[in-house]
Amino acid sequence: RKEVEQDPGPFNVPEGATVAFNCTYSNSASQSFFWYRQDCRKEPKLLMSVYSSGNEDGRFTAQLNRASQYISLLIRDSKLSDSATYLCVVNKAAGNKLTFGGGTRVLVKP
Amino acid sequence: NAGVTQTPKFRILKIGQSMTLQCTQDMNHNYMYWYRQDPGMGLKLIYYSVGAGITDKGEVPNGYNVSRSTTEDFPLRLELAAPSQTSVYFCASSYSRGPLGQYGYTFGSGTRLTVV
Numbered sequence: 001r002k003e004v005e006q007d008p009g010p011f012n013v014p015e016g017a018t019v020a021f022n023c024t025y026s027n028s029a030s031q032s033f034f035w036y037r038q039d040c041r042k043e044p045k046l047l048m049s050v051y052s053s054g055n056e057d058g059r060f061t062a063q064l065n066r067a068s069q070y071i072s073l074l075i076r077d078s079k080l081s082d083s084a085t086y087l088c089v090v091n092k093a094a095g096n097k098l099t100f101g102g103g104t105r106v107l108v109k110p
Numbered sequence: 111n112a113g114v115t116q117t118p119k120f121r122i123l124k125i126g127q128s129m130t131l132q133c134t135q136d137m138n139h140n141y142m143y144w145y146r147q148d149p150g151m152g153l154k155l156i157y158y159s160v161g162a163g164i165t166d167k168g169e170v171p172n173g174y175n176v177s178r179s180t181t182e183d184f185p186l187r188l189e190l191a192a193p194s195q196t197s198v199y200f201c202a203s204s205y206s207r208g209p210l211g212q213y214g215y216t217f218g219s220g221t222r223l224t225v226v
């Protein structure tokens with residue numbers, strides 16, 4: 001089993017709709033969780049950290065479910081500019097390294 | 111504030127040639143990392159460093175070397191380039207672990223390397 005697994009998509013989303021997708025992680029001792037956004041041929045950029053209580057940043061909401069070992073990202077009122085690959089990122093229990101999932105591709109269409 | 115700067119942005123190497131990918135950060139981050147990303151794939155950790163003078167291997171270190179003589183710089187060396195090293199290379203940095211665990215990374219804009 002991969003350490004961090006994501007549905008590669010693509011998720012085809014009409015503009016203005018809501019889309020949500022999950023990421024599962026294998027290490028129950030992981031402490032730090034992030035969502036990164038990566039545009040085509042660009043570097044990954046931190047979208048948001050994911051906290052135990054869940055957190056919201058504008059149209060984006062992230063949730064953490066420790067019992068089932070997954071995190072989720074929900075995008076409301078999707079914009080064309082939300083089209084990107086969303087990377088789920090989890091730390092290893094020990095050490096100082098983050099593990100990246102393969103990414104979920106989202107395509108927002110008019 | 112430049113963040114993480116990588117040079118060069120593009121490079122074509124012939125098989126067997128050597129090169130150094132440069133990475134500099136100006137955020138006083140202790141931790142620095144090198145990743146490679148193959149087309150349509152996720153990021154794989156090559157090497158990382160938790161401070162000047164300290165480096166360690168990641169998942170895919172073979173064919174690469176690193177050094178960390180200063181907090182700011184973390185160059186990646188390819189000694190004998192092979193076609194399998196054709197990839198996009200990203201350097202990243204972060205602060206040390208905090209009370210809530212790991213901090214997120216700041217990435218450089220990448221180096222696109224082709225080995226022919």
